[in-house]
Amino acid sequence: MAELLDITVNCPADWVPLSLAPDEDLSSWADEQAAELRRRYEAEGRRARVRRLARDLEEAAATSRRQGALAAFGLYLSGYDSRVAALEIRLVQPDADTPEITLPWLAQMLTTRDPAHDVGPPDVEEVALEPGAAVRVRQFVAAAGKGPFGTSPLVYSVIYGIRPTGRESAVLLTFSWTHPELEEPLTETAHMIANGLLVEPPAHPPAAAH
Numbered sequence: 320m321a322e323l324l325d326i327t328v329n330c331p332a333d334w335v336p337l338s339l340a341p342d343e344d345l346s347s348w349a350d351e352q353a354a355e356l357r358r359r360y361e362a363e364g365r366r367a368r369v370r371r372l373a374r375d376l377e378e379a380a381a382t383s384r385r386q387g388a389l390a391a392f393g394l395y396l397s398g399y400d401s402r403v404a405a406l407e408i409r410l411v412q413p414d415a416d417t418p419e420i421t422l423p424w425l426a427q428m429l430t431t432r433d434p435a436h437d438v439g440p441p442d443v444e445e446v447a448l449e450p451g452a453a454v455r456v457r458q459f460v461a462a463a464g465k466g467p468f469g470t471s472p473l474v475y476s477v478i479y480g481i482r483p484t485g486r487e488s489a490v491l492l493t494f495s496w497t498h499p500e501l502e503e504p505l506t507e508t509a510h511m512i513a514n515g516l517l518v519e520p521p522a523h524p525p526a527a528a529h
Contacts, residue, residue, distance in 0.1 A: 324483075326490060327517035328408055330392050331508070333359075337380040337391040349377035356395055365397035375401040383407055394496075394505075404496035404505055406512070411480075411489040420489045422454045425480035429456045429491075450516045451484040457506070472497050477509045483518035490518060 330336075335356070338348045353373035360367035376393070379402055383391035386407065394404040411428075413420055422445055430441045441458035456478045476495040483490060494509040496502075 324410065324486065324488060325519045325521050326389065326408065326410070328390060328392070328512065329515045329517070330406070330512055333396060334392040334394050334406065335376070337376070337383050337393055339380065339384055339388060339391060341384070345377050345380055349373040349380070352376050360397040363397040367397075368400045371400040379405065403498060403501065404494060407493045409491040409493075411491060413487055420482065420487070422452060422480070422482065425482075425489055426454045426456065429454065429478050429480055448479075448481060448514045448516070450518055451482050451486070453479050453481040453513065455479050473499070475499070475502055475505075477506055479509070479513040481513065481516060486518060490516065492516070
């Protein structure tokens with residue numbers, strides 16, 4: 320039986336939660352969010368290109384929906400017309416092939432490499448977090464496609480595989496960005512968000528079938 324959990328991710332206010340509800344119209348949602356971003360950008364003395372923001376929001380949410388994320392966020396900072404960073408959350412549960420999820424298993428799963436896009440070996444470290452023991456993987460990969468100068472942009476990523484204390488499942492938090500100048504602050508923010516993760520039994524579990 321699948322383990323039922325309530326997962327709460329506490330992100331700073333400039334991380335926008337993406338719409339993953341299958342019945343929500345993405346275009347209308349993106350327009351509303353872009354209008355909110357325009358108000359925030361203008362309050363901070365920056366111009367907002369609303370149509371570009373709406374298009375980026377819609378594409379980001381659609382991608383996370385397709386990839387089956389449990390939750391997803393985009394970091395939108397004034398002065399930028401698209402996401403500065405992305406965060407996706409997934410739940411990994413034990414199954415017949417992996418009856419127990421361990422940190423070494425998570426590390427192996429998260430460091431499966433693609434020679435076509437690898438830039439260098441990943442940095443893997445076990446870390447102690449408030450929600451439980453975790454493995455952290457930091458790596459750079461070359462993005463698919465070419466940038467304006469004919470080269471593939473680098474994608475910086477930090478992935479936390481967390482085994483919440485007292486739970487059988489693991490929670491994956493995948494942070495990614497392409498702006499090298501933001502590596503240090505985003506790495507710190509990723510750690511703060513991962514450390515603040517809350518994983519609890521559902522407040523209202525579904526009734527058992529008879």
